[in-house]
Amino acid sequence: GESVGLHLPTLSVQEGDNSIINCAYSNSASDYFIWYKQESGKGPQFIIDIRSNMDKRQGQRVTVLLNKTVKHLSLQIAATQPGDSAVYFCAENPYSGAGSYQLTFGKGTKLSVIP
């Protein structure tokens, strides 16, 4: 089954509000997590990443929180703008000990920003 999943498939947010997109993962060996944004008809675009030795990382208007106790990852977008409308994917990279080359992606959450 899915090793990475999302709590909500769609999320509608008023422009200017904060958005929170959640992601659950099941592999406790994962040591790297990444969020991608995918606009319609385009390839995924990197937003932010975090390693398992951290519980929070901030970027420009975005924050990723990692809770290893409950295997939960979230992406917070501050002051959501219409340009943030897209599908957001989380992905995990389990450490296999011999080098890990595969990202496992969730199914995605569609964020719609209401003007």
Place this chain on the structure above:
Amino acid sequence: NAGVTQTPKFRVLKTGQSMTLLCAQDMNHEYMYWYRQDPGMGLRLIHYSVGEGTTAKGEVPDGYNVSRLKKQNFLLGLESAAPSQTSVYFCASSYGATGQQYFGPGTRLTVT
């Protein structure tokens, strides 16, 4: 610096036909990947390469072959296309085994 490019952007095939998708990157990345994306699903790894001359199977390799003859190029081949291979194909590259993967714009393939 073009990043990751893919050709073609669109293609329609009949069942049984063959084709090759080309991925090129100009970032001198060692690792390259081919994914497929189907409606309502995330990206699934088909094949990947950890360096020139190497390839390995991912999650869904059946029906596909790959080659990495040059470091900057990663080719995905379909020898005998099937309708189940209708999908959007993305190529990606990365500097290391973990870390950000850079994606191309995708190839939309329809097999009738």
